[in-house]
Amino acid sequence: MTETRFEPSQADGRWQRAWTDARSFEADSGSTKPKIYVLEMFPYPSGRIHIGHVRNYTMGDVLARYKRMTGHEVLHPMGWDAFGMPAENAAIEKGVHPGAWTYDNIANMKAQLQRLGFALDWSRELATCDPAYYGHEQALFIDLYQAGLVYRKESAVNWDPVDQTVLANEQVIDGRGWRSNALVEKRKLNQWFLKITDFAQDLLDGLGTLDGWPEKVRLMQENWIGKSQGLQFSFNLTNGETLDVYTTRPDTIFGASFVAVAPDHPLAQAIAANNCEAARFIEQCRAGGTTAAELETAEKLGFDTCIAAVHPLDPQRRLPVYIANFVLMDYGTGAIMAVPGHDQRDFDFATKYDLPIIRVVASSADAADAPLTEAEAGDGVLVNSAILNGMSVADAKAAVIGRAESEGWGEGKTVWRLRDWGVSRQRYWGTPIPFIHCDACGVVPVPKDQLPVVLPEDVDMSVPGNPLVRHPTWKHTQCPSCSAEATRETDTLDTFINSSWYFLRFASQPTDKPFDTAEIAQWMPVAQYIGGIEHAILHLLYARFWTRALAHIGALEVKEPFASLFTQGMVTHETYEQKNPDNGQPVYFTPDEVSRSGEGAVRIADGSAITIGPVVKMSKSKKNVVDPDAIVDRFGADAVRWFMLSDSPPERDLPWSAAGIEGCARFVQRLWRLFAQYDAAATGEDKSLARKMHQTIAAVAGDVEALSFNKAVARIYELTSAVDKAAASADRSAAIRAILLLIAPMMPHLAEEAWERIGGEGLIADAAWPAVDPALLVDDEVTIAVQVKGKLRDTLTVAKGLPSAELEALALASEKVQRAIDGAEVRKVIVVPDRLVNIVA
RNA sequence: GCGGGCGUGGCGGAAUGGUAGACGCCGGAGACUUAAAAUCUUCUGAGUUAUGCUCGUGCGGGUUCGAGUCCCGCCGCCCGCACCA
Numbered sequence: 001m002t003e004t005r006f007e008p009s010q011a012d013g014r015w016q017r018a019w020t021d022a023r024s025f026e027a028d029s030g031s032t033k034p035k036i037y038v039l040e041m042f043p044y045p046s047g048r049i050h051i052g053h054v055r056n057y058t059m060g061d062v063l064a065r066y067k068r069m070t071g072h073e074v075l076h077p078m079g080w081d082a083f084g085m086p087a088e089n090a091a092i093e094k095g096v097h098p099g100a101w102t103y104d105n106i107a108n109m110k111a112q113l114q115r116l117g118f119a120l121d122w123s124r125e126l127a128t129c130d131p132a133y134y135g136h137e138q139a140l141f142i143d144l145y146q147a148g149l150v151y152r153k154e155s156a157v158n159w160d161p162v163d164q165t166v167l168a169n170e171q172v173i174d175g176r177g178w179r180s181n182a183l184v185e186k187r188k189l190n191q192w193f194l195k196i197t198d199f200a201q202d203l204l205d206g207l208g209t210l211d212g213w214p215e216k217v218r219l220m221q222e223n224w225i226g227k228s229q230g231l232q233f234s235f236n237l238t239n240g241e242t243l244d245v246y247t248t249r250p251d252t253i254f255g256a257s258f259v260a261v262a263p264d265h266p267l268a269q270a271i272a273a274n275n276c277e278a279a280r281f282i283e284q285c286r287a288g289g290t291t292a293a294e295l296e297t298a299e300k301l302g303f304d305t306c307i308a309a310v311h312p313l314d315p316q317r318r319l320p321v322y323i324a325n326f327v328l329m330d331y332g333t334g335a336i337m338a339v340p341g342h343d344q345r346d347f348d349f350a351t352k353y354d355l356p357i358i359r360v361v362a363s364s365a366d367a368a369d370a371p372l373t374e375a376e377a378g379d380g381v382l383v384n385s386a387i388l389n390g391m392s393v394a395d396a397k398a399a400v401i402g403r404a405e406s407e408g409w410g411e412g413k414t415v416w417r418l419r420d421w422g423v424s425r426q427r428y429w430g431t432p433i434p435f436i437h438c439d440a441c442g443v444v445p446v447p448k449d450q451l452p453v454v455l456p457e458d459v460d461m462s463v464p465g466n467p468l469v470r471h472p473t474w475k476h477t478q479c480p481s482c483s484a485e486a487t488r489e490t491d492t493l494d495t496f497i498n499s500s501w502y503f504l505r506f507a508s509q510p511t512d513k514p515f516d517t518a519e520i521a522q523w524m525p526v527a528q529y530i531g532g533i534e535h536a537i538l539h540l541l542y543a544r545f546w547t548r549a550l551a552h553i554g555a556l557e558v559k560e561p562f563a564s565l566f567t568q569g570m571v572t573h574e575t576y577e578q579k580n581p582d583n584g585q586p587v588y589f590t591p592d593e594v595s596r597s598g599e600g601a602v603r604i605a606d607g608s609a610i611t612i613g614p615v616v617k618m619s620k621s622k623k624n625v626v627d628p629d630a631i632v633d634r635f636g637a638d639a640v641r642w643f644m645l646s647d648s649p650p651e652r653d654l655p656w657s658a659a660g661i662e663g664c665a666r667f668v669q670r671l672w673r674l675f676a677q678y679d680a681a682a683t684g685e686d687k688s689l690a691r692k693m694h695q696t697i698a699a700v701a702g703d704v705e706a707l708s709f710n711k712a713v714a715r716i717y718e719l720t721s722a723v724d725k726a727a728a729s730a731d732r733s734a735a736i737r738a739i740l741l742l743i744a745p746m747m748p749h750l751a752e753e754a755w756e757r758i759g760g761e762g763l764i765a766d767a768a769w770p771a772v773d774p775a776l777l778v779d780d781e782v783t784i785a786v787q788v789k790g791k792l793r794d795t796l797t798v799a800k801g802l803p804s805a806e807l808e809a810l811a812l813a814s815e816k817v818q819r820a821i822d823g824a825e826v827r828k829v830i831v832v833p834d835r836l837v838n839i840v841a
Numbered sequence: 842g843c844g845g846g847c848g849u850g851g852c853g854g855a856a857u858g859g860u861a862g863a864c865g866c867c868g869g870a871g872a873c874u875u876a877a878a879a880u881c882u883u884c885u886g887a888g889u890u891a892u893g894c895u896c897g898u899g900c901g902g903g904u905u906c907g908a909g910u911c912c913c914g915c916c917g918c919c920c921g922c923a924c925c926a
Contacts (some may be wrong), residue, residue: 331925645851714864785860790907830906836859840906
């Protein structure tokens with residue numbers, strides 16, 4: 001090792017080729033080693049990878065490489081979530097075919113990923129837009145149809161009358177199409193649905209078994225599934241009709257002081273038909289915002305219908321019926337009994353419209369008349385509730401439901417927020433839904449031997465509307481049952497279906513079927529799944545459902561696809577801006593355009609002052625981005641990888657900084673110089689360095705297993721400094737070799753290069769993780785804190801395991817301690833062996 | 842509004858109820874050099890009458906021999922959301 005600098009520009013490519021040539025990272029399903037599946041969420045091929053991908057994939061890579069070193073057969077694949085709207089947008093804007101655009105992007109991004117040296121099994125690469133992938137998806141979809149998990153029903157979509165297309169919610173801006181600016185209409189279409197609600201309870205129960213998932217994600221899914229148990233019952237109205245309401249608090253029924261229906265409720269609509277004031281009110285409700293935060297802070301508003309409802313347990317009582325802006329049509333029956341005393345929204349409404357607020361739950365029977373200044377949702381005993389008085393909330397719930405059922409005016413009911421999954425998309429760039437519409441036979445699945453139903457290549461994206469509908473020949477076919485003229489389904493599948501089983505196809509990819517059940521069992525479930533929190537609900541819930549659905553039809557033996565989930569933080573960067581003198585709007589500059597010095601920054605082009613803005617998520621609009629290729633060119637893959645792992649805990653945001661990456665590049669060189677000092681022939685002991693080495697190996701292993709990469713990095717720095725300071729010895733050489741192995745998963749190119757030079761056998765990628773001698777994990781000397789009344793006054797270095805009495809004597813003998821005691825009487829001495837002595841005087 | 846999370850030096854962050862600030866970045870001083878870069882050494886929470894002492898983990902209480910850590914009440918920031926009856 002004579003070169004004084006490590007040259008990533010030469011080493012990176014050389015070792016990447018060596019790994020490819022040796023097929024180092026191709027997973028063997030037949031291996032007898034313990035198997036482990038490490039997976040990061042596959043990217044959408046947008047064109048360029050961004051630094052967030054680099055962070056995500058670096059984390060997975062370190063774990064995958066580490067697991068290989070600890071004797072596992074590792075499956076660590078990569079592919080492309082390649083269907084979706086951006087390709088169609090590009091096609092419309094640039095006149096390229098969505099497929100051509102997508103495959104170009106894949107080629108670029110693959111090259112970018114390969115430059116980072118990720119230990120990926122590229123032999124299993126897949127793209128969801130490949131008929132070899134989506135054909136199997138069509139087969140699975142038909143299987144689920146035959147199992148009764150797929151059905152069609154009418155459902156509303158956002159229709160853009162100018163672009164003749166259905167819009168996603170995000171494409172509707174202030175009620176208008178994002179591209180056409182036309183007013184969006186609600187249109188009812190016959191669409192395909194998956195029965196995810198059949199699995200609601202199972203999906204909920206499964207969350208309890210996912211110990212390896214963040215509590216936050218489990219909670220988000222639980223709320224999304226939204227199970228509630230309550231009473232659905234019917235009010236008799238004074239106009240002769242009845243009104244169904246749902247409540248989760250039947251116990252508070254005697255506290256009901258009004259009834260409210262959603263603006264979209266049929267009753268409200270009927271009233272509005274001959275009452276323009278009501279119609280105006282409903283219109284006003286629709287004009288308001290629809291997000292939770294907007295509605296929560298919006299004032300509670302109502303319209304008195306002048307209809308009254310008869311209280312089912314107190315027929316003399318009449319409750320006014322309101323149309324209210326805070327009642328949702330989509331949940332329950334779209335109508336509620338309102339209990340102001342025990343629901344804050346009802347309380348706010350009652351206060352505004354001067355309706356009675358009745359306490360029916362109190363801390364004790366004596367507190368029945370305690371005034372309510374806000375709604376009280378807590379537990380207690382029933383008061384002011386006739387037959388229910390004195391009961392607990394739980395008993396009263398059961399009593400009311402029992403009575404409603406026996407008297408026939410209501411029934412206990414479980415209501416779910418979760419709704420069936422609408423999977424129809426009226427778009428070209430997606431998986432064709434493999435069904436045929438026949439006038440005589442109805443909806444008929446495409447026979448499996450005719451799969452895949454392939455998208456036509458010759459489409460014109462410049463004309464509005466779905467090209468599959470207007471293609472001259474594609475949709476025309478024969479009915480598989482009766483051979484009559486028939487048409488293909490022109491809807492394509494939601495891309496969330498593509499990502500609901502790609503991990504299965506990675507694990508097993510026969511040509512004649514979606515996957516091999518036995519081979520899947522070798523790898524599934526995914527041991528560690530890593531991705532962004534933005535997928536906490538939809539992707540992860542759909543994948544859990546799809547896996548269950550396949551298990552339900554016997555195609556799989558696992559129900560939960562991802563045993564452990566990790567959601568990493570974003571990569572952030574400060575912003576650089578100037579005010580536009582004309583309109584005062586900020587103008588952003590990229591880090592390349594700005595020279596940062598000390599406190600301030602200037603624009604390189606003209607030397608003008610730049611305002612340094614907040615550190616926020618990297619985004620194109622704020623121009624606070626760094627290009628992975630550019631930084632790999634400049635610093636090498638290993639420095640970039642090291643930066644991704646350093647400092648910030650992986651679940652938190654990582655602030656990118658030029659100084660930070662430069663520091664990492666310096667550390668790469670420092671290690672290079674250290675490795676050059678490796679001397680296999682060195683002799684002599686360095687017991688304390690040997691201890692430090694074994695402790696570090698054990699700690700780094702634990703940190704990597706826990707994905708606490710920032711801690712592992714800190715420990716490697718510590719050991720490096722200790723080795724730097726140590727004199728030559730056999731132990732020092734061993735420690736240098738250990739550092740090399742510890743950094744191998746993190747800085748694999750540097751590690752290979754140095755491994756070769758010190759005469760390591762084979763590739764370090766195939767080397768074993770260094771062994772730990774348990775005897776050397778503990779020190780024989782410990783430093784004891786000596787406190788007086790809880791304040792540190794001295795420290796003592798003593799032999800480990802010194803008895804308490806001796807520790808106490810040593811502590812009391814300390815001059816500093818005596819000065820702190822200052823002659824006071826020692827009342828108590830707390831001794832924690834090998835830790836501290838606390839003298840209470 | 843509800844749910845969840847987080848508040849520790851100039852910055853990112855360490856810390857099984859037991860020596861707060863590990864490790865890194867920034868910054869200061871010095872060595873090497875004709876010089877610079879690189880590298881190395883060293884200092885770096887605040888205050889102070891400096892071998893010491895006092896204060897210090899968002900704020901106010903509490904439990905404890907001992908609290909960044911546990912409990913109660915606030916404040917602020919971030920994320921999620923579906924007024925879910």
